[in-house]
Amino acid sequence: MPPTRFRLPVSAVFFGVLGFITLAVGIFAMTGLLHKVHPLLNADGGLALVVTGIALILSGAFPLGLAMLAAVQSSAD
Numbered sequence: 001m002p003p004t005r006f007r008l009p010v011s012a013v014f015f016g017v018l019g020f021i022t023l024a025v026g027i028f029a030m031t032g033l034l035h036k037v038h039p040l041l042n043a044d045g046g047l048a049l050v051v052t053g054i055a056l057i058l059s060g061a062f063p064l065g066l067a068m069l070a071a072v073q074s075s076a077d
Contacts, residue, residue: 006071008064015060023053 026049028034034041 007067009067012060012064012067015056016064019053019056019058019060021053022049022056026050026053 025034026046029041029046029049030043031046032043034046
């Protein structure tokens with residue numbers, strides 16, 4: 001049986017990109033660069049965006065880890 005090729009899950013890419021964008025916006029908001037854009041983008045709002053960005057990145061890492069384990073398992077069989 002030929003070894004299975006590793007396939008990157010679409011959800012990992014989607015949540016990863018969305019998470020890094022949210023993390024970057026949160027960091028910009030925490031430094032005070034976005035306070036003139038909207039009053040809620042202050043340090044507290046930035047902290048909420050940073051936490052949300054980390055959660056999105058970890059949500060994308062979960063299907064990625066499962067795909068990696070599936071690829072290792074199928075090549076071991």
